[in-house]
Amino acid sequence: MAEPEFEATGVRIGKRLRSLTRAGQVRISGGRVELLTSYGSEIDSAPVQAVRASRPWFGPEDRATADLNGNRYLLTLGEHDPAPGEPGPPAARRFIEAVRRAAGRGD
16 A cells, blocks of 8 residues: 555544544545544545645634535644654645645645
């Protein structure tokens, strides 16, 4: 299996006002964007060319929206402070750039 182009764990994934998971995973691998629960079950996935990722107009720097298969998900990346000596989780900006790069839409 190829190394993922982007991977984040401990991601809060919500849909509208409903929280789907508080410790989910976001992965871009093999031309697909996957949203997974903390147990690895798939919430949703789509080809990277069909995914639209952006930052909400208002809100903290650690949030991004992702539109997959007609559903809009709110992703909170980097909500927790890292443990001492541990790298911090990927920022929402890095996720958005990874989607655009994988889809060939710039960067």
